[in-house]
Amino acid sequence: MSRETATSDSVADRETASDDRSDGRIDRRTLASVRRVGLYAALLGLVAFYLVPVETGLVTSFKTSEAVRTTLPFLPPGPGGATIEKWQFAFGALSNGMVNSMLFTVPSTLLCAILGSMAAYGLTLVDWRGQVAVLALFIAGIFIPYQAVIIPLTEFWSVWVELDERLAFLWALPLLEEHHATILELIVTHTAYGIPICTILFRAQYQTMSWEMIEAARLDGASLWRVYRRIVLPLSVPMFAVVFIFQFTQVWNEFLFSLTIIRSVSDPAASVTLILSGLGEALEGVDFPLRMAGAFVSALPTLIVYVLFSDQFAEGVRV
Amino acid sequence: MAKTELDHVTKRYTERDGSEIVAVDDVSLTIEDGEFLVLVGPSGCGKSTTLRMVAGLETVTDGEIRLDGRVINDLPARDREIAMVFQSYALYPHMTVRENMAFGLEEATDLSDAEIADRVEGTAEMMDIDRLLDRTPSDLSGGQQQRVALGRAIVRDPAVFLLDEPLSNLDAKLRGQMRTELQRLQADLGTTTIYVTHDQTEAMTMGDRIAILDDGRLQQVGTPLECYHEPANLFVAGFVGEPPMNFFEVDLENGTLVGQQFEYPLSERTLADVRDHDRLVLGVRPEAVELVADAETPRDFRATVDVVEPMGNENTVYLAFDAGDVSETAGASADAETFVVTVSGMRRVEAGQQVVVRIPEDAIHLFDRETGEALHNRELETAEAAPPNF
Numbered sequence: 001m002s003r004e005t006a007t008s009d010s011v012a013d014r015e016t017a018s019d020d021r022s023d024g025r026i027d028r029r030t031l032a033s034v035r036r037v038g039l040y041a042a043l044l045g046l047v048a049f050y051l052v053p054v055e056t057g058l059v060t061s062f063k064t065s066e067a068v069r070t071t072l073p074f075l076p077p078g079p080g081g082a083t084i085e086k087w088q089f090a091f092g093a094l095s096n097g098m099v100n101s102m103l104f105t106v107p108s109t110l111l112c113a114i115l116g117s118m119a120a121y122g123l124t125l126v127d128w129r130g131q132v133a134v135l136a137l138f139i140a141g142i143f144i145p146y147q148a149v150i151i152p153l154t155e156f157w158s159v160w161v162e163l164d165e166r167l168a169f170l171w172a173l174p175l176l177e178e179h180h181a182t183i184l185e186l187i188v189t190h191t192a193y194g195i196p197i198c199t200i201l202f203r204a205q206y207q208t209m210s211w212e213m214i215e216a217a218r219l220d221g222a223s224l225w226r227v228y229r230r231i232v233l234p235l236s237v238p239m240f241a242v243v244f245i246f247q248f249t250q251v252w253n254e255f256l257f258s259l260t261i262i263r264s265v266s267d268p269a270a271s272v273t274l275i276l277s278g279l280g281e282a283l284e285g286v287d288f289p290l291r292m293a294g295a296f297v298s299a300l301p302t303l304i305v306y307v308l309f310s311d312q313f314a315e316g317v318r319v
Numbered sequence: 320m321a322k323t324e325l326d327h328v329t330k331r332y333t334e335r336d337g338s339e340i341v342a343v344d345d346v347s348l349t350i351e352d353g354e355f356l357v358l359v360g361p362s363g364c365g366k367s368t369t370l371r372m373v374a375g376l377e378t379v380t381d382g383e384i385r386l387d388g389r390v391i392n393d394l395p396a397r398d399r400e401i402a403m404v405f406q407s408y409a410l411y412p413h414m415t416v417r418e419n420m421a422f423g424l425e426e427a428t429d430l431s432d433a434e435i436a437d438r439v440e441g442t443a444e445m446m447d448i449d450r451l452l453d454r455t456p457s458d459l460s461g462g463q464q465q466r467v468a469l470g471r472a473i474v475r476d477p478a479v480f481l482l483d484e485p486l487s488n489l490d491a492k493l494r495g496q497m498r499t500e501l502q503r504l505q506a507d508l509g510t511t512t513i514y515v516t517h518d519q520t521e522a523m524t525m526g527d528r529i530a531i532l533d534d535g536r537l538q539q540v541g542t543p544l545e546c547y548h549e550p551a552n553l554f555v556a557g558f559v560g561e562p563p564m565n566f567f568e569v570d571l572e573n574g575t576l577v578g579q580q581f582e583y584p585l586s587e588r589t590l591a592d593v594r595d596h597d598r599l600v601l602g603v604r605p606e607a608v609e610l611v612a613d614a615e616t617p618r619d620f621r622a623t624v625d626v627v628e629p630m631g632n633e634n635t636v637y638l639a640f641d642a643g644d645v646s647e648t649a650g651a652s653a654d655a656e657t658f659v660v661t662v663s664g665m666r667r668v669e670a671g672q673q674v675v676v677r678i679p680e681d682a683i684h685l686f687d688r689e690t691g692e693a694l695h696n697r698e699l700e701t702a703e704a705a706p707p708n709f
Binding site for chain 1 (some may be wrong): 376401402411412422
């Protein structure tokens with residue numbers, strides 16, 4: 001076996017190999033571009049799928065009742081068919097509910113976040129007996145269905161607590177009215193219901209915190225509370241944004257508690273979701289433009305919250 | 320500044336399945352005021368647990384820890400006037416270096432803001448980190464973070480410093496620098512210091528005294544040279560020193576140590592120490608073995624060089640006894656006992672070379688094979704000459 005034959009063999013091998021490779025390259029390139037076209041088509045399809053309902057709602061909200069009947073739902077109204085009257089009406093009808101919703105959503109969201117963060121601190125970064133049992137209670141709290149609590153809950157507020165009577169001395173004060181008792185009930189209810197999930201969210205972050213850092217702070221002379229206040233709290237700002245957005249949206253959009261605790265659309269404490277449920281319903285038919293305008297108006301605050309906290313949110317979910 | 324005493328301190332953990340683990344077993348230790356004590360041992364030996372008990376981060380199961388005579392078992396960590404440097408540095412990531420250093424003073428003292436600022440700046444200057452005061456930990460290199468962690472402990476002027484493997488995250492060169500710097504700092508400040516490490520080089524070079532722990536039990540407390548030349552037992556002898564001491568299992572027969580591959584005669588003086596024991600371990604430090612030209616005494620043995628590791632200043636030579644010296648030749652060379660010798664870096668030694676090694680009798684250590692207890696340590700005329708009184 002001479003060395004030369006071996007070499008020429010291997011050269012031939014290499015040539016056929018490179019031929020194969022160039023063929024393969026062309027195939028692969030066409031395949032790649034076909035795939036890319038497919039990908040973009042699918043993405044466009046998805047964009048349309050998600051945006052068309054929103055767009056339909058938006059154009060419908062600007063249509064007159066006449067235009068709704070004569071144009072296709074997703075097409076804009078023709079000249080003369082456009083109006084902002086429905087938006088004005090929706091604002092008028094919902095403004096009181098927006099104020100009420102804001103009055104219970106903001107406090108209960110803040111309370112949930114603060115109490116949840118403290119509970120998570122106590123359950124994660126402080127060592128004590130029986131922690132696991134308490135944590136199990138918190139986790140169980142997440143899974144209690146609303147349906148199971150609405151009757152005991154309404155009984156609790158209306159028969160046992162009767163806040164409006166117990167706090168009667170307050171309603172004489174300026175800015176306070178009797179229906180604020182109902183708002184207070186909603187604040188407490190939403191806070192109690194939101195704490196478990198907020199605690200678990202904070203706990204997930206606190207578990208990644210350096211235990212040595214907490215110990216260093218303790219050795220530096222900080223009390224349990226000071227460690228929370230000066231070390232843990234500042235480091236959980238991004239998680240606060242996550243919890244704030246999440247909880248704000250939950251409470252703002254919540255309907256079942258509003259329905260059972262407030263009971264009536266005509267109640268002065270009626271929330272935005274409660275009013276929205278009846279908006280545009282009439283004997284002569286559904287006023288679609290009004291319902292759409294109302295839906296957009298009531299969704300506005302959650303959008304604003306998203307925009308305000310989006311940077312912090314992004315940092316918080318990166319953890 | 321304070322004398323710290325551990326009096327029969329024990330730490331037991333109860334596992335989930337109910338079984339008990341003894342992490343620290345009846346340790347008694349006194350650290351004098353201003354002393355630098357190194358707590359050393361392999362990982363899992365209980366040294367960190369001991370330190371954490373002094374810090375107040377772990378409860379004490381049994382025994383007492385005293386600070387200047389006062390029992391501090393039940394005193395919360397924050398009231399102990401103890402500063403600790405952690406392996407991970409544990410800096411507060413959302414605070415600047417200045418805020419990190421001021422934190423302890425703000426939490427634990429009544430000093431005014433101006434006084435705190437003064438002390439922080441003074442310490443930062445001493446630690447040469449004054450340029451870094453307004454940066455956050457994420458902008459610092461590992462070495463800088465280390466200095467900040469030290470500075471944060473020093474600025475509090477604590478009664479006791481606890482250092483838990485503070486240098487283990489640094490690269491080798493920086494570690495060497497910090498070792499000397501830490502020693503100098505401690506000497507300047509005169510603060511009682513307990514330093515935990517698994518690195519016997521750090522233990523040897525840094526401590527006034529070292530305490531060697533294994534499996535939760537204290538093996539020996541002494542100056543580095545005492546532990547090196549007069550190890551209390553087999554564990555200490557093997558743990559202290561790099562490369563480690565050579566060990567040979569031997570039986571005492573008629574005044575002669577009979578090993579697997581050699582026989583070593585003992586003098587009357589040495590025999591007196593080991594009279595009632597016959598299953599022994601012979602130990603000899605790598606630098607105590609001499610390479611000689613010819614076998615002249617009964618304590619000279621022929622050996623073959625296996626591997627040479629040149630270190631520049633010295634050569635680490637791995638040797639195997641020549642199979643010819645032993646009676647049971649078959650298979651003996653396969654598990655031939657190898658041993659280590661260090662010789663001057665100038666001396667030429669090559670793999671495969673035949674040499675004669677001399678094991679001087681004044682350099683040998685003898686241990687009981689069952690208990691590991693040291694029965695005879697090397698003659699100390701030479702060792703006493705080594706550390707001059709200063």
